[in-house]
Amino acid sequence: MSNAHPMVELWRGNLLESNHFGHAVICDAKGIVEAWGDPSTVIFPRSSCKMIQALPLVETGAADAAGLTEAHLALACASHQGEHRHVDMTGRWLESLGLDEADLRCGTHEPYDHAERDRLIKSDTSPCQLHNNCSGKHSGFLTVTRHLNAGPEYVAIDHPLQIAIKAATEEVTGEASPGHGIDGCSAPNFATTVTGLARAMASFAAAKDTGSVRCRAMYRLTRAMATYPELVAGEGRACTELMRAMGGRVAIKTGAEGVFVAILPEQGLGMALKIVDGGGRAAEAAIAALLIRAGVLEANHPATLKRLNAVQTNRRGLETGILQAAPDFP
């Protein structure tokens, strides 16, 4: 990955301490508008492609048949932090399907949200699968699975749902997937190029509430994410705070190992980036830089300044340095 582009720098005092390289692509409906690094780099989108993984939920009619709201669709695209509201909403969703937490196949981890984490610790309660940051996605998966009357092992690579997701992925990225990996939540994650992922986001950006089933599904999912930023991640998190800062005009989504995507409907643009070392702080800074450049995010908004041109402070609140974009990015 020596063809990656310098994107983000961490300075301590007046010396460069660490830096991050990456690949980034901006597409419109016609193709690549601008790129940094190698746009043909194959990546795992990880959680950044949850809106693609949610396409069968809408397109099969499962979402409407189950009476899901726009908020449910946002949660289906979420990497939430296990706040009480996320856990509660997911639990009720499963209940409405006649299912429960044990039907999930995402596994368990401690919630990122400290209030919920502390509540569990104080009550000697173990976290459950509802706390998994992917439990909304998996509830969407179960909704489709029940609608299709398919088997319960919905994360198996040959399950009808995953076959549908692979097809949708290849259609919206415009590429055959070169392979898949198993994600943290056990779902298959289909590899694509940075360009493929940006192209997919451009398709979401171009989608209207008319036209094909695919178009309308993309439109609904984009609107759901942008309308319910607090369900897509949670308080304090980059997706939530930056989407709020952009006032519902743009949908963005992070993925593990340094991936970030953005859907800009008004500009008809899709963005995708991958930090080669997997650094989340750099992915957040880099997507903020691209969103500022596109004119949809204020450089001086507090949500921006937590991630880009971010003054670093230590355990006593002393300033130690700054996290900023590399000189020629973007």
Place this chain on the structure above:
Amino acid sequence: MSNAHPMVELWRGNLLESNHFGHAVICDAKGIVEAWGDPSTVIFPRSSCKMIQALPLVETGAADAAGLTEAHLALACASHQGEHRHVDMTGRWLESLGLDEADLRCGTHEPYDHAERDRLIKSDTSPCQLHNNCSGKHSGFLTVTRHLNAGPEYVAIDHPLQIAIKAATEEVTGEASPGHGIDGCSAPNFATTVTGLARAMASFAAAKDTGSVRCRAMYRLTRAMATYPELVAGEGRACTELMRAMGGRVAIKTGAEGVFVAILPEQGLGMALKIVDGGGRAAEAAIAALLIRAGVLEANHPATLKRLNAVQTNRRGLETGILQAAPDFP
């Protein structure tokens, strides 16, 4: 940092997902034995230089005057995880000096150790400065400060202690420091090159329990670290587990932002490495690879396999990939 060397790769399924570049140097008493990347790269050693920062503690006679044991010296070189034993030992140390937690200048953070963290949460107790991973180092700082009858603001750049640490740093690295930054714990951190840091570690490796005050201090600190690995970090942590795996023959120390050093007395070697993106997982994998190459660490030891050729598993225990050394490293 495009001259950095590929060091560590994360694979998911059969595709490369992320990778890490770095600089590494191995020195003996005469100079560079082997290097990867650019050995002249200026870095912040961060916590990897705590044994250098502890030199004045021993050399001034402060440690002996205060009756410190070898265990205290290990804790002075530690980035501990705030286990009860670390907190308790640091508290007693300060008490023995007639000081208390409020005299520390390291600031507060939640302990990394989950047992202690959960104990605090259950008892509605806030963490204190004793929980800071640097509280042992700062207790050492206070021991020197009291011994020298210097002022209480011992992390100020012009405090006699920091002047002594800067001098010791420049002497053992063999270089003038090009500048300093403020560390997470508020202490000055003096920049040096990767070579300078490796040269310093080679000096520690060559030190015997005879000769100059400097030599004997280096010998004592190296022995202390290798003898009390559980005090240098904590259960489950890389420094502790890898030092145990090497049976007390080697001292190693991590530093924030992807730094790792090793002192190999039997081989007379010092090692230093910096992962340019600051990735701790890569620094752990890379130092393990260098220690295996040097013949002091078993490739198949469980402590090694947690960090190098490390099978990655997800929330349900499924294998997702592997973290391994890059093809031509080391």
